[in-house]
Amino acid sequence: MAQESTTDAIYRTEALIAEDIDAYLDQHQHKTMLRFITCGSVDDGKSTLIGRLLYDSKMIFEDQLAALERDSKRVGTQGQEIDFALLVDGLAAEREQGITIDVAYRFFNTEKRKFIVADCPGHEQYTRNMVTGASTADLAVILVDARKGVLVQTRRHSYICHLLGIRNIVLAVNKMDLVDYDKATFDKIVSDYREFASEIGIESFTAIPISGFRGDNITASPSANTPWYSGPSLVDHLESVEVRSAVDRDKPFRMPVQWVNRPDLDFRGFAGLIAGGEVRPGDPIRVLPSGKTSTIERIVTFDGDLDEAGAGQSVTLTLADEIDCSRGNVIAAADAPPQVADQFEATIVWMSDDALHVGRSYWLKLATQTVSATVREPKYEIDINSLERLAAKTLELNEIGVAEVHTDKPLVFEPYVDSRTLGGFILVDKITNATVAAGMLNFSLRRSQNIHWQPTDITREHHASMKNQTPRVLWFTGLSGSGKSTIANEVEKKLALMNRHTFLLDGDNVRHGLNKDLGFTEADRIENIRRIGEVAKLMTDAGLIVLTAFISPFRAERQMVRDMLAEHEFIEIFVDTPLEVAEERDVKGLYKKAREGKLKNFTGIDSPYEAPENPDIVVNTVAMTPEEAADYIIRQILPLK
Structure with missing residues (x-):
């Protein structure tokens, strides 16, 4: 056998190295991703645990490690060279208080899987932050201090995790080193948690005794300090648990359309992230809410067409038929639609x-x-x-x-x-x-x-053409006593002289009938305006010009009514009268009663009025008479056809 030359040996070695690198890159490229959260009560060691995971997985740069060592000495870590919590508690306020406030996301990976971990706040007042972290998680690590057992926050966070659909729960009994790794303590906590978990519907969980401080049962398995524990380490469990995208592949196909991909006249595809199931060319689909059907023609990606795609993949789908489909629609399996x-x-x-x-x-x-x-x-x-x-x-x-x-x-x-x-x-x-x-x-x-919408043959456009006018809602808003009703009445009289078909909805008059069951609380005021908006919409469908005179104190409700109507049909008229002027008029004596405390929730006194920021028309009743204001408004809304 001929002896291999030095050059050939070098080439063969380089080829083997390149092959190993390709295999390594391919392995890492196709790793699954697990998103998980850590939560629990304050000072249960969540940040320390994540810091330990980052440290043990070699995800800390040298400059970060040096800064971490300096910070650990500065905050006076108790006998520990590194305070791992400082890797995660990035906010200055957190370092000063020693607690987690915001949701801190960190990335690390092992040989088997990639991870995104969220460190969630322990304080009850930051529940909303915890919800944010849990909303995208596949798994939750609920930490319990071995010295304290199951606490109120343990229950709170477990409930929220279950509520948000996290079915993989790890009960990490932390700080076992502070109870001398006592098995009885661990068993008691697991028993207490199991009793509570069954009450809220958590059917199963994995309990692991750990020490974020010492590293017991975090990455290496098993720890010599817990010879009575034979289960997996935390990382072993995280590497083997099933991720949500794998579960979602077994469900019927669904893809919310994010945008219509139309780079040229010859290509029209629908891009989105597949939420569930799998899809292949030739599969029958249904577009919702319209219900139109077609079949998948191609599955297009940046790297080329695919023979199939499943949950968790972003793709562009082309259809065999030209059907109406746009952002917000959902493409789904034809025989199992949502x-x-x-x-x-x-x-x-x-x-x-x-x-x-x-x-x-x-x-x-x-x-x-x-x-x-x-x-x-x-x-x-x-x-x-x-x-x-x-x-x-x-x-x-x-x-x-x-x-x-x-x-x-x-x-x-x-x-x-x-x-x-x-x-x-x-x-x-x-x-x-x-x-x-x-x-x-x-x-x-x-x-x-x-309840279904009943179509009618006579359309709103036909109603309007019969009246020879364009429907409008003239929405008068302002303080009590500003002159809304007076000016609206003047405008309606002038429109009547122009042979326009109108109807005036006045705040006091409506409360004698349609809204007689409503008071003046904030909730009732909102409902009052919602009902008026619906009535005004029906009247515009009839082709009328509707005038409304309501305080309507909140911008959101005025915007709500604007959104109900067709574009340009809603005209917001701000009757701008200073509070002192409106109070001086006090035709109904309401301001006096409000000042005396006999009338609660009165706008301008103990209930706010949010003046329009960009009204369509402004009339000032200090500078204008009601008739002048009405003439000005008529000029602004012309032509009416």
């Missing part, structure tokens, strides 16, 4: 400092769908410490309740227990664009399925 409804029961976690305004219109965002939604008075609030159902009129910060949610358009959905993507939503304040709540749809209300 539901479509506009009324639901939902569990809501309130996340805003401002309480829920019952009846107020919020943006509801679910997957790629955005609709306008209102929340009815809660059926009950859940005391997650005692699991009691409490009566509630609204929801405050961090409170959890069950309520009906009504949307202005049909929503493609599935119950949250079946699909996080099509069952989980957020509510957004229309004025501030702040996220105010997270919610889980439980089921649609039967009446949403039984």
